[in-house]
Amino acid sequence: MKNKSIFITGATSGIGRFITEGCLKKGYIVYATGRDEASLQTLLQLGATVYKADLSKIEDIEEVTNKLPSIDVAILNAGVGVFQNAFDLTDDEIGLMLDVNVRAPILLANRFAQKMIAQQHGHIIFIGSQAGKVATKKASVYAASKHAITGFSNGLRMELAPFHIPVTTVFPGPIDTPFIEKADSSNSYRASIERFLLKPEHVANEVIKTIEKPVREVNLPKYMSITSKLYAIAPALVEKIGSGFFNKK
Secondary structure, rough: OOOOEEEEOOOOEEEHHHHHHHHHHHOOOEEEEEOOHHHHHHHHOOOEEEEEEEOOOHHHEEEEEEEEOOOEEEEEEEOOOOOOOHHHHHHHHHHHHHHHHHHHHHHHHHHHHHHHHHHHOOEEEEEEOHHHOOOOOOOOHHHHHHHHHHHHHHHHHHHHHHHHHHHEEEEEEEEEOOOHHHHHOOOOHHHHHHHEEEOOOHHHHHHHHHHHHOOOOEEOOOOOHHHHHHHOOHHHHHHHHHHHHHOOO
């Protein structure tokens, strides 16, 4: 167990940081990427091998994957969000969400899948979002990016099944991390969902559990799986309820 090599993107902040530290505490061999130099140095001192990388750039993805040794578990966690109406977003904001949330994990999964097939073992874990199942207003593009990963991970799971390489997708609800403040400068989203916010430590622990016991998907909190099922039956009702998550007009 302790000799397992774990690769983690978005390791310098949010749940990625908690996942990285948790894996190090368990004795795993950890390879971590992120953009914050200070946080990377802290993870280096804790025992991780670190790579500074901007996953919106294909050349950074190539550089990191070429440097990595054999990886047992790839945790594709990095993500960005801008919570705003689609018609108020800039081209750069839209592009960034699509690059980091969709293109980067697909490219990374492409490369890891090839290597895991060759080494005859592996496990890919995607950190998705409940937004990838049920969208809300002011999160249309973010939700689209997470819907893409939901579809991709479901298809990839079937493609890798003959090779006995599991694919897990974790679907957390809103998490109490700086991600929310960065995504919504108005702070109205946080105010409206504060009572529902998940502890990042809890989410990280649930992700780490799947390293040794791979499952198809994890919904956090567990009752959120009911929301997506209800959405399939009564989408108008769920959309009406979800519209209250942003108070700003």
